[in-house]
Amino acid sequence: MKNIIEIEDDFDLEKIAESGQCFRWQLLETDQAGRKKYRIPYRNRCLIISEAGGKSYEIDCTEEEFREIWWDYFDLSTNYEKVRKRIRKKDDPFLYEAAKSCMGIRILKQDPWETLISFIISQNRNIPAIKRSIEILCSITGDMKKDSEGREYYAFPEADAIMEMSSEELAECKLGYRDEYVRLAAENIKSGVLNLAELSEMKAEDAIEGLMEQKGIGLKVASCVALFGLHQLDAFPVDVWIKKVLANEYPNGYPKEKYAPYNGIYQQYMFAYYRAK
């Protein structure tokens, strides 16, 4: 089944795929015109979506499913153009330039559990290495599925499945010292000690504080989970790149108050812009 949809707001599949917030999007092909086709796994399903020119996209699901599931996943209820245009060029030329250059990035509403594990795995590693570990984890213990075009892929494992992994299996994921953190997170999700649904109802800073009670989750990872998994759009992860941005571009301080409650969106523009340079 193929359908064509139009997306009016800022939306760039490639920029989102390269933004470092999602690690399992699969680039399936690039046609002669340079149009990309991705497979995007989410919970128990996946979407195959292709650029079809301009604001048009071809999808492999019904328009109804797109509205019910994927509209939310892509956060299409938030107007990113409007958020982007709050930045005044004369006020903040750096952020203005970053946003212009990275227009089309969105903050996905990813599965909180998958986001939690993914960003625990992410610490002190580069993106290709993160993707590799997550892929191995899914292939060892996730359910095998087929997409609508017959290709096999793996779903992200539930907490139970991770708890049942042997030490040898976990070691195959090449998590290094992080494997203990992953196992603990699975146990605490399973037992209810860590309740992601509750955290997503709180203010961003309280959610981050709650996440940081977990061993292996510091401020940076907690901020990423809050932003990309709990959709706390005001969370502002500070990693090595953002540290450079703050030091080089904002020696007199960065005006977070002014950019609330969308600090996380602006952070993504700056992160992507600086990393590309």
Added chain:
DNA sequence: AGGCAGGCTTTTA
């Protein structure tokens, strides 16, 4: 008490 150095696994460039 809060800040900082050193160590940690493995991959990537």
Added chain:
DNA sequence: TAAAAGCCTGCC
């Protein structure tokens, strides 16, 4: 060999 979407422990 240094750096990577860092965190923990121990020391001061």
